[in-house]
Structures are given as C-alpha cells and as structure tokens.
Amino acid sequence: MSDATKAPAQKETRLQLCILHVVRTIDLTPRMRRIVLGGQDLADFDVPTNALGPYVKLLIPPKHLAEPEWPTIGFDGRLVWPAIERRPVMRTYSVRRFDKAAAELHVDFVMHGDRGVASAWAARAQPGDVVGIWGPGCPTTQNIDWYLFAGDHTALPALAFIMEHLPPTARGQVFIEIPDETEMQALARPEGVEVTWLCPNGAHPGTTSALQDAVKAASWPSDARVFVWAGAEGSVARSIRNHMRTQHRLDREQMYVLNYWKRGASEGAFGYVD
Ligand SMILES: Cc1cc2nc3c(=O)[nH]c(=O)nc-3n(C[C@H](O)[C@H](O)[C@H](O)COP(=O)(O)OP(=O)(O)OC[C@H]3O[C@@H](n4cnc5c(N)ncnc54)[C@H](O)[C@@H]3O)c2cc1C
Missing domain, CATH: 2.40.30.10 (Translation factors)
Known part of the structure; x- marks a missing residue:
C-alpha cells in the first residue's frame, strides 16, 4: 500500500x-x-x-x-x-x-x-x-414551524442552549419539570416560544406525571410542521414517545425523545431510545 x-x-x-x-x-x-x-x-x-x-x-x-x-x-x-x-x-x-x-x-x-x-x-x-x-x-433538524420541547431538570442545560440559539422567529412551547422553584433559571428565548415551569414540590425526580401530562395536553396549529424534542427519565420519555407516535402519528424524523436517565439504573445499563 x-x-x-x-x-x-x-x-x-x-x-x-x-x-x-x-x-x-x-x-x-x-x-x-x-x-x-x-x-x-x-x-x-x-x-x-x-x-x-x-x-x-x-x-x-x-x-x-x-x-x-x-x-x-x-x-x-x-x-x-x-x-x-x-x-x-x-x-x-x-x-x-x-x-x-x-x-x-x-x-x-x-x-x-x-x-x-x-x-x-x-x-x-x-x-x-x-x-x-x-x-x-449534535442533533439537528430543519424547516420546522412549531417546536414542542419537554425536559426534566437534567434537560435544562440542553434546553437553555437551544433557547439561546433558536432563530428569533421560532414558535413553540417548552415544558420544564424541576424539583421546586429554587431550581428555576432565567432563560433567553425567542418571543414566540412560551416556557412553562412545572414544579411538583417535594416529589422525587422522575416519579411524577407532570411533564408527560403537560406534553399530552399540548396542541399546535394543524398545518404546522412540528418537531418534538424531549429529554427525561426513561419511563417519562417512553410515554411521550408513544403518545406522539400513536396520537399524533409522528415518525422518527419529527421527534427526538431521549431517555436521559433511568430510575434505579446507571448510564450504560439502558438505551437512550426504547
Ligand atoms: C444526551 C444527554 C444529555 C444529558 N445532559 C445532562 C446535563 O447537561 N446535565 C445533567 O445533570 N444530566 C444530563 N444527562 C443525564 C445524565 O447523563 C444522567 O443523569 C446520568 O445517569 C448521570 O450519571 P451519574 O454517574 O451521576 O449517575 P449513574 O451512575 O448513571 O446512576 C446512578 C443512580 O443515580 C440515579 N440517577 C441518575 N441521574 C439521576 C438524576 N438526574 N436524578 C435522580 N437520580 C438519578 C440512577 O437512576 C441510578 O440509580 C444527559 C443525558 C443524555 C442522554
């Protein structure tokens, strides 16, 4: 050679x-x-x-x-x-x-x-x-009219990065679940993206249905090209993924929903998507 x-x-x-x-x-x-x-x-x-x-x-x-x-x-x-x-x-x-x-x-x-x-x-x-x-x-997507973001405390750093860098014309909704109000952070965001903090006070991380309930109740303009992004405890992420597949018929290109961590398991012992 x-x-x-x-x-x-x-x-x-x-x-x-x-x-x-x-x-x-x-x-x-x-x-x-x-x-x-x-x-x-x-x-x-x-x-x-x-x-x-x-x-x-x-x-x-x-x-x-x-x-x-x-x-x-x-x-x-x-x-x-x-x-x-x-x-x-x-x-x-x-x-x-x-x-x-x-x-x-x-x-x-x-x-x-x-x-x-x-x-x-x-x-x-x-x-x-x-x-x-x-x-x-570096996950990316393009040509999106409406974003739905959801994350627990572990996804807050990623969501903060994303909010800072989305185009100013971006539209959508963000749900962030944190253990209590002391964990809130100031977030820069485009005007058309609304942020909702969910604080089920005192609940153990990954044990509440607050995030998945908020995501399941979310709606968007029917003609919008939507993208769903989520990072959360495994059972919460799975529930969001299944809901988007079955109720909204979203396919893999239209969502990025990861198991960020799993209750009772160390990283390496579970998949990021199931
Ligand atoms: C793409 C991606 C990006 C991520 N970004 C971040 C980030 O920026 N900041 C961040 O903090 N995490 C982030 N995470 C989550 C992080 O990787 C996991 O929480 C990881 O398990 C932490 O490793 P560890 O060694 O501390 O705990 P591990 O050794 O993995 O787990 C030990 C025990 O702790 C529990 N555990 C793990 N994480 C948590 C938690 N958050 N709350 C309560 N119990 C927990 C597990 O269930 C297990 O019982 C991200 C995950 C992914 C997939």
Missing part, C-alpha cells in the same frame, strides 16, 4: 478525545452545579449553534486516580479500554455553553447524590482536576 493510501486510514482511527481540566465551579442553584472546563485540546473542538441539544461523552477518572489511563484505538480499529480499575467511566452531558475565544466549555450537572459517578465527581471537582470528553454529538 502506498503512503498516499495509508494516510486517510490513519486519520480515521485517531481517537478524538480532548483531555481537559476544571477551570472553576459555580453553584447555579441548590441542585445544579456548573463545571467550566478548559484546555488546549479545545482548539479543535466546536459546537454548531443550530444543534438541538449538543452533548459530549465525559470520561471521568475513578475516584482514586488523578488521571486515568485513556482508551485507545487498537490495530483493528476497535476501541481498547484499559483495565477496569484504571479506566474512566463514561457519562453523557449537554454542552451548556462553548466559548471558543476563551476556550471554555460549560457543563451543568444535576446534583442527585453520591450514587452517581458523574454527580459525585461534580460535587468534589476542584480547579485542575482532569476529565476527558468525546464529541460533540
């Missing part, structure tokens, strides 16, 4: 991993903490502003290691993970903001307790701590 034919294959198998560090942390609300990440690897990173909820895969070092062994690409092109005690744990988080000029990536974490690797990592994160990221993944 000539050198010219070798080059593209080598490029294809390069692992697009950015090794970043914590620059600072900000407690936005009692249960939402922002981790600002920086590092030279962000020079090659970018996020299209039309992405409907861009996300990254975070590679979080195990608690006992300041820096893990990172995965590599093997000769056969497959991902090779280091031994379990030295490898990072992968979790999915939204890009809340990417500031290319400052080379800073903002990621907002719901603090749901010590049971979660990511939540616990964010709780103890200090400037200088190392973390890897892959991505971003």
Whole structure:
C-alpha cells in the first residue's frame, strides 16, 4: 500500500478525545452545579449553534486516580479500554455553553447524590482536576414551524442552549419539570416560544406525571410542521414517545425523545431510545 493510501486510514482511527481540566465551579442553584472546563485540546473542538441539544461523552477518572489511563484505538480499529480499575467511566452531558475565544466549555450537572459517578465527581471537582470528553454529538433538524420541547431538570442545560440559539422567529412551547422553584433559571428565548415551569414540590425526580401530562395536553396549529424534542427519565420519555407516535402519528424524523436517565439504573445499563 502506498503512503498516499495509508494516510486517510490513519486519520480515521485517531481517537478524538480532548483531555481537559476544571477551570472553576459555580453553584447555579441548590441542585445544579456548573463545571467550566478548559484546555488546549479545545482548539479543535466546536459546537454548531443550530444543534438541538449538543452533548459530549465525559470520561471521568475513578475516584482514586488523578488521571486515568485513556482508551485507545487498537490495530483493528476497535476501541481498547484499559483495565477496569484504571479506566474512566463514561457519562453523557449537554454542552451548556462553548466559548471558543476563551476556550471554555460549560457543563451543568444535576446534583442527585453520591450514587452517581458523574454527580459525585461534580460535587468534589476542584480547579485542575482532569476529565476527558468525546464529541460533540449534535442533533439537528430543519424547516420546522412549531417546536414542542419537554425536559426534566437534567434537560435544562440542553434546553437553555437551544433557547439561546433558536432563530428569533421560532414558535413553540417548552415544558420544564424541576424539583421546586429554587431550581428555576432565567432563560433567553425567542418571543414566540412560551416556557412553562412545572414544579411538583417535594416529589422525587422522575416519579411524577407532570411533564408527560403537560406534553399530552399540548396542541399546535394543524398545518404546522412540528418537531418534538424531549429529554427525561426513561419511563417519562417512553410515554411521550408513544403518545406522539400513536396520537399524533409522528415518525422518527419529527421527534427526538431521549431517555436521559433511568430510575434505579446507571448510564450504560439502558438505551437512550426504547
Ligand atoms: C444526551 C444527554 C444529555 C444529558 N445532559 C445532562 C446535563 O447537561 N446535565 C445533567 O445533570 N444530566 C444530563 N444527562 C443525564 C445524565 O447523563 C444522567 O443523569 C446520568 O445517569 C448521570 O450519571 P451519574 O454517574 O451521576 O449517575 P449513574 O451512575 O448513571 O446512576 C446512578 C443512580 O443515580 C440515579 N440517577 C441518575 N441521574 C439521576 C438524576 N438526574 N436524578 C435522580 N437520580 C438519578 C440512577 O437512576 C441510578 O440509580 C444527559 C443525558 C443524555 C442522554
């Protein structure tokens, strides 16, 4: 094989991993903490502003290691993970903001307790701590007349990004379920997009039907090209997906409804769509 034919294959198998560090942390609300990440690897990173909820895969070092062994690409092109005690744990988080000029990536974490690797990592994160990221993944759509957005607390960072970047002429409705009023955040949004906060006070996250009830009661102009976006606990997301399929006959191109997390299961133990 000539050198010219070798080059593209080598490029294809390069692992697009950015090794970043914590620059600072900000407690936005009692249960939402922002981790600002920086590092030279962000020079090659970018996020299209039309992405409907861009996300990254975070590679979080195990608690006992300041820096893990990172995965590599093997000769056969497959991902090779280091031994379990030295490898990072992968979790999915939204890009809340990417500031290319400052080379800073903002990621907002719901603090749901010590049971979660990511939540616990964010709780103890200090400037200088190392973390890897892959991505971003960037869902997009086009030619939409009316948007229906729905999310629980974990989808608030994605919804805030989307609202900031939707065209000013966009029209639609957003439902956001949060544990209580202290978790509300100021959201920039186009004038034609209405935001409704749902606060079933005191209820355990993912156990109420507030979000799915609001989505099921929503309506839109009958001739509008609609797009439904949702991120929520698995059973809530499934209920929204089924409703859109059966009651509104929406197909896969007309909705992006993800299981953001699942009660009683760690990420990796469930699919994002079912
Ligand atoms: C595309 C995408 C974007 C996402 N963006 C964000 C984001 O920007 N911010 C964010 O906070 N989350 C976000 N999530 C959700 C996040 O990935 C999950 O909550 C993830 O499970 C957290 O990992 P963990 O290690 O803390 O907990 P895990 O180890 O995955 O789970 C441990 C235990 O905690 C429970 N658990 C997990 N998440 C929650 C929760 N939110 N509330 C209560 N219990 C929980 C699980 O049921 C399990 O019992 C996103 C998910 C997806 C798919």
